[in-house]
Amino acid sequence: MNRSAQTFSLWHILLLPLLFFHGQLLADDLSNSDSDIEIYVNVSVPEKHYSLSEIRAIFAMRKTVWSDGSKIHVFVLPDNSPEHRQFTKSRLNMFPHQFRRIWDRLIFSGTGRAPVEVQSFEEMQERLNNTPGSIGYLNKLSHTGHIRKINYE
């Protein structure tokens, strides 16, 4: 195959996904409406004042134990869920891709673990309720059970 023909066909291969899926590009990003998502923990988590940088370190999986020495369990929604994006932006002032970068470096260099991914707020509430030492976020709390809102600044 001569060079120009090869270049031509390669560009077709490269552009193919764009042609098929450009519709995806048109779908709008999430709106920047004020978020009502708040951070919740299992009641076993020590009650104290937490700083924003501590909360960030917890969701970044860099801080892995509570002040009483118990293990931290982190629950998140999938990266591409609008609620997860809204949460990271409005509550932690970070973007999902920043968390993904940090988690992937931990996971694939053996220096840490990933948060546990749940598929919905209902599942998140159930896991928070049943897992001592857990932290996550909810848009509303339908029944309190073993969950409480966390204070941080």
Added chain:
Amino acid sequence: MNKVSLFLISLFLSHSVMAYELAENLQVHGFFTQNAVSTSDNNMFGNSDNSVSTDFTEAGLNFFYTPLEKISFSFQALYRNAGKVDNDTVDIDYAFADLKLKNYESGRYGLRLGRVKNPIGLYNETRDVAFTTPSIILPQGIYFDRSRSLLLSSDGGQFYWEQFLDNSSLSFKMNYGKPRNDNDELLNAIIPYPTPVIPVAPQGELETSGSKPALLTQISYESNGGEFIYALSYADVELQYNPKANDLFKDGTTKFNMYVLSTQYNGEKFSLTGEYKYQQNDFKDFGIYYPDVDQVSESWYVQAAYRIKHNWQVYSRYDETYSDKDDKNGSRAKLSGNPNYQAFAKSAMLGIRWDINSSMMLRAEYHNINGTSWLTTADNPDLSKTRQYWDLFALQLSLRF
């Protein structure tokens, strides 16, 4: 195991969940990456010259086990096929015990003992995991594929310390241990013989046994969860040459002192990355066929990325690399009989990344390159047949779980 079955297994696993908790304290992750590379001239990752090479596959499977909060065990196996450099090799990428000596309110420190990943620049620790790298072909000036096996990981240990500050964090890592063996490609990069002028080739090997342990250290500062990242990495690595009985080269030593300065901005839509490497190379006592070399190689790149949407990204990079900063056009390198353009590479790149979902990613990129310092001898045995100006297309599919 062939790569088709690796692909199918990864596809199956990546479709269920993001991580496997085999037991309460055991997490399992993995990835699979298949690339297609085509070049106008020269071979990169297989027979790519005027053809399409699919001879570039990487897959990994790892375990993270935390029986107690004070200790964890990590292990990753890596499968790699990369042109004639790696042929279906399966290696232990890392395997260590992490002793978490201290976890306090605003930080932690500890010791990792075993085979640990080497922290160099922003990407070396996870350089084989496509999801974490900035492009299909890594910026070669900093993440030189010809010396990949040397700088991948160390058998020894790592001291680490992390401090969470008000709105930022500070991290320090220091590795001390033996670099990995299997440095044939590196030996070829150091002694690029035979050539028409010097028709002899080294018969022996660069070995880590008998060499002193390597020291690699990195200090990095991240503000606002990684909005701004600054890092300084340093490596001091020495390798001993072990000649064969009929060898014309003597038992010389190669010594590298590497400094890498890294900086990155990560905004919501826009990212900008720059890295600069300054490396002192000291090769001596190889005998009369290879006079002592004392030179500095230098390289840098700047890469910009823009997220059109949260799962679509376009990126572009310019990079330059010189084997000897005082011989940028390679006129001294030419004296050995190799083309002068072997001594450098300058390239521009344009790429696009699509995260189909959180466990599947597709990337495509085009490189326009002047110079051949990236090329491996394994895939380009006769350097006189290489071309100075060449183009490279690459396509990548990566899965993870």
